[in-house]
Amino acid sequence: MNRTYDEPETETDVMAAAFRTMRRYGMTIITATQHLDVNGYVKSDPRMPRTRLRRYLGQYGLRGEVLNREVRRIVAGPERQ
Numbered sequence: 001m002n003r004t005y006d007e008p009e010t011e012t013d014v015m016a017a018a019f020r021t022m023r024r025y026g027m028t029i030i031t032a033t034q035h036l037d038v039n040g041y042v043k044s045d046p047r048m049p050r051t052r053l054r055r056y057l058g059q060y061g062l063r064g065e066v067l068n069r070e071v072r073r074i075v076a077g078p079e080r081q
Helices: 011-025 050-058 064-076
Strands: none
Touching (some): 050 064
16 A cells, blocks of 8 residues: 555555554444524514514514514415405
8 A cells, every 4th residue: 555645546545544554442322413593583563573573572472483483474464265
């Protein structure tokens, strides 16, 4: 495996390095997930500002998903029949 850095790396070299790392650290597989915030910025209607509405509903003890659901319901307006 003695080679200089100007030589191209072959598949054999890559596999040898992978197996060497596996023998050193074991076969532990780590899974990492990343969740994007689904409540991204939404332009607020000046007649019904979401921030003020959230603050007002928060005074009545609404928190988390319940608060988000209620804000979406109010901002959507009345149901049409």
